[in-house]
Amino acid sequence: MMAFKLKKFPKSSNTTLHVTGTALLFVSAAMLICAIIEGIDREGKKISNGATFIDLSGSVLPLLFASIICLIFGGIARVITKPGRLGQADIFSAVGGAWLFVSLFGALPYLFDGTFSYEGSSFLIQFADSLFESISGYSCTGSTVFGSHNPIESHGSGILLYRQLTQWVGGMGIVVLVVTVLPSLRASGLGLISAEAPGPESDRLASRVVDTARKFWKIYCVLTICIGIALFTAGMSVYDAVAHALTTASTGGFSTRDSSIGFWDSPTIEMVLILGMILGGSSFALHWRMTKEYRIVHLKDPEFRSYLGLMSASTLAITWILTSNGLEINEALRSAAFNVVTLGTSTGFSNATGAGSNGDFSSWVSGPQILLFIFLVFGGCTGSTSGGVKIFRLQIGASHALRSIRKFRRPRGVFPVFHGSKVINESLVQRIAGFIAVYAILVVAGTLTLTALDTDIVTALSGVISALGNMGPALGDAGPTASFADAYSTPSRMVLAFLMLVGRLEIFPMLLMVVAPYRGVKHRLRATKHVY
Amino acid sequence: MKVIVVGAGEVGTYVADRLNRQHDVSLMEKNPERFNQIERDNTLDVLTILGSGTDPDALKRAGVEEADLLVAVTKNDDANLLAALLAKQSGVKRTIVRVESRGLRSKEVGQLLGSPDTHLMIDPDEEVAQDVLRLMEYPGALDMVHMGGGEVVVIGAKLPPDAPFVGVSLEQLGKDLEPDWDFMIASITRQVNDDLEETLIPRKNESLQEGDLLRVICKRRALRDVIRRLGIERDMPARALLLGGGRTAQLLAESLVQKAVDVAIIEKDLKRANELSASLKHALVFNGDITDVDMLEEADVGRQDIVVALTGEDDANVLACLYAKSAGARLMGDLYNSSTPKTIAVVHRLKLLGLLDTHDVGATLSPRTATANSVLRFVRSGDAAQIATYLHGDAEILEFAVDDSSACEGKRIADAGFPKEALVGAILRDGKPQIARGSTVFRDRDHVIVIAKSEFAESIGQLF
Numbered sequence: 001m002m003a004f005k006l007k008k009f010p011k012s013s014n015t016t017l018h019v020t021g022t023a024l025l026f027v028s029a030a031m032l033i034c035a036i037i038e039g040i041d042r043e044g045k046k047i048s049n050g051a052t053f054i055d056l057s058g059s060v061l062p063l064l065f066a067s068i069i070c071l072i073f074g075g076i077a078r079v080i081t082k083p084g085r086l087g088q089a090d091i092f093s094a095v096g097g098a099w100l101f102v103s104l105f106g107a108l109p110y111l112f113d114g115t116f117s118y119e120g121s122s123f124l125i126q127f128a129d130s131l132f133e134s135i136s137g138y139s140c141t142g143s144t145v146f147g148s149h150n151p152i153e154s155h156g157s158g159i160l161l162y163r164q165l166t167q168w169v170g171g172m173g174i175v176v177l178v179v180t181v182l183p184s185l186r187a188s189g190l191g192l193i194s195a196e197a198p199g200p201e202s203d204r205l206a207s208r209v210v211d212t213a214r215k216f217w218k219i220y221c222v223l224t225i226c227i228g229i230a231l232f233t234a235g236m237s238v239y240d241a242v243a244h245a246l247t248t249a250s251t252g253g254f255s256t257r258d259s260s261i262g263f264w265d266s267p268t269i270e271m272v273l274i275l276g277m278i279l280g281g282s283s284f285a286l287h288w289r290m291t292k293e294y295r296i297v298h299l300k301d302p303e304f305r306s307y308l309g310l311m312s313a314s315t316l317a318i319t320w321i322l323t324s325n326g327l328e329i330n331e332a333l334r335s336a337a338f339n340v341v342t343l344g345t346s347t348g349f350s351n352a353t354g355a356g357s358n359g360d361f362s363s364w365v366s367g368p369q370i371l372l373f374i375f376l377v378f379g380g381c382t383g384s385t386s387g388g389v390k391i392f393r394l395q396i397g398a399s400h401a402l403r404s405i406r407k408f409r410r411p412r413g414v415f416p417v418f419h420g421s422k423v424i425n426e427s428l429v430q431r432i433a434g435f436i437a438v439y440a441i442l443v444v445a446g447t448l449t450l451t452a453l454d455t456d457i458v459t460a461l462s463g464v465i466s467a468l469g470n471m472g473p474a475l476g477d478a479g480p481t482a483s484f485a486d487a488y489s490t491p492s493r494m495v496l497a498f499l500m501l502v503g504r505l506e507i508f509p510m511l512l513m514v515v516a517p518y519r520g521v522k523h524r525l526r527a528t529k530h531v532y
Numbered sequence: 533m534k535v536i537v538v539g540a541g542e543v544g545t546y547v548a549d550r551l552n553r554q555h556d557v558s559l560m561e562k563n564p565e566r567f568n569q570i571e572r573d574n575t576l577d578v579l580t581i582l583g584s585g586t587d588p589d590a591l592k593r594a595g596v597e598e599a600d601l602l603v604a605v606t607k608n609d610d611a612n613l614l615a616a617l618l619a620k621q622s623g624v625k626r627t628i629v630r631v632e633s634r635g636l637r638s639k640e641v642g643q644l645l646g647s648p649d650t651h652l653m654i655d656p657d658e659e660v661a662q663d664v665l666r667l668m669e670y671p672g673a674l675d676m677v678h679m680g681g682g683e684v685v686v687i688g689a690k691l692p693p694d695a696p697f698v699g700v701s702l703e704q705l706g707k708d709l710e711p712d713w714d715f716m717i718a719s720i721t722r723q724v725n726d727d728l729e730e731t732l733i734p735r736k737n738e739s740l741q742e743g744d745l746l747r748v749i750c751k752r753r754a755l756r757d758v759i760r761r762l763g764i765e766r767d768m769p770a771r772a773l774l775l776g777g778g779r780t781a782q783l784l785a786e787s788l789v790q791k792a793v794d795v796a797i798i799e800k801d802l803k804r805a806n807e808l809s810a811s812l813k814h815a816l817v818f819n820g821d822i823t824d825v826d827m828l829e830e831a832d833v834g835r836q837d838i839v840v841a842l843t844g845e846d847d848a849n850v851l852a853c854l855y856a857k858s859a860g861a862r863l864m865g866d867l868y869n870s871s872t873p874k875t876i877a878v879v880h881r882l883k884l885l886g887l888l889d890t891h892d893v894g895a896t897l898s899p900r901t902a903t904a905n906s907v908l909r910f911v912r913s914g915d916a917a918q919i920a921t922y923l924h925g926d927a928e929i930l931e932f933a934v935d936d937s938s939a940c941e942g943k944r945i946a947d948a949g950f951p952k953e954a955l956v957g958a959i960l961r962d963g964k965p966q967i968a969r970g971s972t973v974f975r976d977r978d979h980v981i982v983i984a985k986s987e988f989a990e991s992i993g994q995l996f
Binding site for chain 1: 805806808813816817820830
């Protein structure tokens with residue numbers, strides 16, 4: 001079948017398949033690691049129980065099967081193809097294809113394990129839930145269909161670690177990971193990275209693209225390890241520290257506990273996480289420069305400054321509102337800071353100890369909720385693992401808007417768009433303006449669809465923005481303590497899952513995958529008309 | 533002294549002409565059309581050579597082996613530097629290079645040309661920008677030169693009808709100022725008839741008239757007093773409009789922005805306008821023609837404090853300045869407007885200057901005099917430390933240092949044997965300025981500032 005495909009679409013589709021295949025191999029490896037860890041975990045329990053036979057129950061076998069399937073498909077795709085030259089269209093098909101297949105195959109462990117089989121769930125709903133969880137994981141969103149009907153903690157350590165690992169792999173980008181092992185892509189690799197990496201432009205950290213990709217992953221690994229050690233010191237178990245480090249550095253937001261960070265109810269852990277999320281949500285190119293120049297370069301960067309400034313200002317504002325509503329100042333500051341940062345970096349952890357507790361922002365008065373809602377749109381910095389529109393884009397969009405007003409008064413004036421002291425290229429400004437417009441259209445269209453599928457307006461609107469921005473929790477019924485399985489119907493969740501993928505790939509690659517075939521069909525139809 | 537000038541552009545021809553009065557000049561031009569034009573015009577009495585300054589053969593034809601000085605002033609930085617390096621290799625001791633790029637003005641590049649006293653890098657745009665900046669502070673002044681390390685200022689201005697100086701005789705002025713003079717009138721340039729203006733080094737019996745162009749040598753601390761007597765004021769503008777976005781405008785805008793002046797620039801070329809707006813974040817840049825009235829109105833020309841026209845086209849510069857004045861007059865009495873904008877126009881063709889009533893167009897400047905000053909200063913360095921030449925009139929201001937081998941050392945000024953067409957203006961002794969009197973005695977290590985008709989400049993040099 002693969003050979004047939006190769007014959008039909010020679011060369012150009014080579015890269016798509018090759019990249020997708022390689023990506024699946026990484027996914028296979030991730031599943032294998034989790035299977036082994038669950039095996040070891042069970043082995044440990046078994047020894048303490050005094051049993052003697054090898055225990056392959058739980059999620060060990062499902063993970064193993066899924067791993068083997070990924071290995072077979074990925075292996076075949078990789079072996080029978082070789083990367084070719086990349087045009088603009090191939091870049092999008094490669095990145096989009098890789099993500100689509102990774103999400104699909106990534107749902108297999110949940111499906112085999114029966115993670116989402118509970119009373120009253122048909123196979124179709126099980127499949128939809130598995131896919132939702134997989135996409136939510138790989139796209140680093142952090143929305144979950146686990147809930148009170150199906151508690152997270154009732155599942156095996158392997159499958160939960162796999163869930164955390166999907167976010168870690170998706171955070172820096174599965175394609176960036178692929179590029180690190182494909183030197184033959186050469187310069188076209190940068191196109192791949194740009195199509196996937198958060199933000200409108202990718203900095204080269206090294207003269208070769210492969211080295212650039214490796215450096216990104218290196219910083220990412222170091223950051224994850226540091227967060228893990230800090231979390232362990234702050235009082236988490238080794239397993240939890242690793243699991244949460246994976247979703248903090250990637251600003252994903254999955255947790256191994258039903259009440260997320262609220263389980264620990266520890267200000268120290270929350271402080272560590274706040275710092276970790278801020279670092280994960282800021283530009284990795286800045287982190288890299290810091291290690292090279294031995295000084296904190298972040299504070300000179302206009303985007304990072306706005307990023308930090310916005311979050312600090314909102315934290316203070318929310319603290320003030322919460323205290324004036326009767327909350328004690330320490331508690332108010334703690335809840336405000338954690339929730340602002342978790343949404344401002346598109347992570348989506350929750351420090352709520354339960355529905356209606358201090359950390360549950362969906363139970364706050366509406367003022368702070370609106371402020372948090374704005375952060376749902378913002379996202380973090382370009383070149384980070386965060387989602388959202390990105391501070392940089394919004395800054396450029398705002399300058400562009402301001403310039404239009406000035407231009408109205410002085411039609412012959414020349415007003416470049418500045419970012420700090422740097423002038424932003426006009427074509428980039430146009431692209432960003434287009435991006436923001438398309439983003440807004442998607443939000444409106446998504447909200448319309450969801451309300452048509454019988455969701456209330458606040459839950460629909462915030463859910464769409466949250467999915468597009470890879471945030472995690474939303475407002476209304478989909479608050480930080482709620483499950484998406486309760487808040488949205490199954491069709492609505494599929495719409496959200498699609499939006500997560502669209503948002504993770506920064507809109508254009510995924511939309512092109514939808515639009516381009518349509519145009520192809522139209523061309524063919526027109527050609528047929530001409531013949532007859 | 534044998535001098536080679538490379539590049540017969542605006543600056544090159546002017547410098548060649550100025551140097552030709554005392555030196556043996558050959559002028560090199562590589563563009564045949566321009567070369568023919570100079571040959572045809574026949575206004576330059578120098579040896580013109582068709583060829584590039586970067587071509588060793590052409591340099592040989594220009595006489596590089598006997599030359600003492602090479603002045604490379606083409607528009608091309610690299611060509612200028614290469615010509616200078618070639619000349620240095622052929623044994624030319626001193627070089628003057630026109631370099632615009634900031635990177636090339638660095639110490640590293642300078643070292644290629646030898647020690648600092650054997651070469652000079654000039655930038656005509658920078659010189660004009662500096663001149664304009666000085667004039668902005670004193671909008672009524674035509675020119676202002678700082679000498680003797682800034683302790684002495686030579687200011688030039690045309691006397692308006694209501695100036696305190698009008699009608700004052702120099703004898704009376706001298707008596708008023710006794711015992712310690714803070715300034716002296718160095719030269720008077722006066723319109724004799726429609727075509728002719730005459731520069732004279734004043735003596736006691738002269739009296740000042742309305743419309744006289746005066747050059748006053750004064751101590752720095754007396755500047756305020758002199759400005760008042762000349763009937764001009766000191767005023768740093770709050771809003772400035774620059775017409776034309778060349779390099780001069782860019783340099784000027786940078787300095788103005790630093791002084792917190794609100795700067796707007798009008799530039800014709802869109803690409804250049806984009807460049808300017810990118811490098812000058814705090815300036816407002818327009819893309820339009822400076823002779824387009826709508827454009828000028830959009831830039832609020834009548835509400836500006838000062839309008840500087842810096843394009844390469846004299847007519848456009850003058851027209852735009854005239855329009856700025858009229859627009860300002862129309863807006864008088866407006867809520868935000870208390871005075872018409874001051875205007876400064878850059879004029880390249882010296883012969884046009886006579887046509888301009890300087891009261892209407894405001895101060896006018898030429899890039900070539902600005903450059904020529906630097907060149908001549910360097911040529912005479914050794915005997916004259918600093919020099920200023922002027923667009924109006926043919927007087928020069930020179931600065932000399934007295935040492936124990938000087939002919940004039942120990943003599944009174946009156947006895948030192950200065951020609952009638954020269955006047956000792958000020959003496960700096962131990963860093964302190966004093967206005968020279970006939971009875972003052974020259975001492976070792978004095979710095980002397982002299983004003984003289986250009987043709988006497990060399991002979992005065994021999995006294996020191």
